[in-house]
Amino acid sequence: MSSPYSGATPAGTTQSIPTVPAGGAAQQNYAADYSASTGTPTTEAGRPDVEGTSVGALMGEVAKDLSTLMRQELELAKVEVKAEAKKAGTGAGLFGAAGFAGYMVLMFLSIALWWALSHLVGHSWSALIVAVLWGVIGFVAFTMGRKKFKEVNPKPERTVETLSQVPGALKPN
Numbered sequence: 001m002s003s004p005y006s007g008a009t010p011a012g013t014t015q016s017i018p019t020v021p022a023g024g025a026a027q028q029n030y031a032a033d034y035s036a037s038t039g040t041p042t043t044e045a046g047r048p049d050v051e052g053t054s055v056g057a058l059m060g061e062v063a064k065d066l067s068t069l070m071r072q073e074l075e076l077a078k079v080e081v082k083a084e085a086k087k088a089g090t091g092a093g094l095f096g097a098a099g100f101a102g103y104m105v106l107m108f109l110s111i112a113l114w115w116a117l118s119h120l121v122g123h124s125w126s127a128l129i130v131a132v133l134w135g136v137i138g139f140v141a142f143t144m145g146r147k148k149f150k151e152v153n154p155k156p157e158r159t160v161e162t163l164s165q166v167p168g169a170l171k172p173n
Contacts, residue, residue, distance in 0.1 A: 069166065073159055073162060073163055076156070076158060076159045076162065077156045077159040080156035080157070080158055080159055081154065081156055084152060084153060084154055084156075085154075087152070088149070088152045091148070091152075095145065106134075110130050110134065113126075113130055114126050114127055114130050117129055117130070
């Protein structure tokens, strides 16, 4: 006797569950592409031939199909969120590297400006002028960075779209 968790399907049927490629989000609609054989024969009109099939068996097939659909939707949501998080992480890492390199360059330019201004207004005032300039630049950079991070979309758009199709798929045609 096989376990209900072994992935066994009714005798003579096959079940095709799309998988997500290792490289990221798949370019397909998982909810629409589900093509598992339900084990229920169909009439010439394409409708399920349920004559002689128990309600329990039909409910079992519906539960199995819904379970498969939910697993696919969950997998799609994971892939979409992971892709968005990877983009945000890469962007943050690159901002950090550029910021450190810029910091080193600007530190030496600041020292040069401080020394140049010290010949005009003295060491104390020239240091204060350079510090105020860096305060203004820091504020502008912070504002621009915050705007960029607001552009990241953590909502799995494709999953929401395919989940909105589920109620329509459950209604009889």
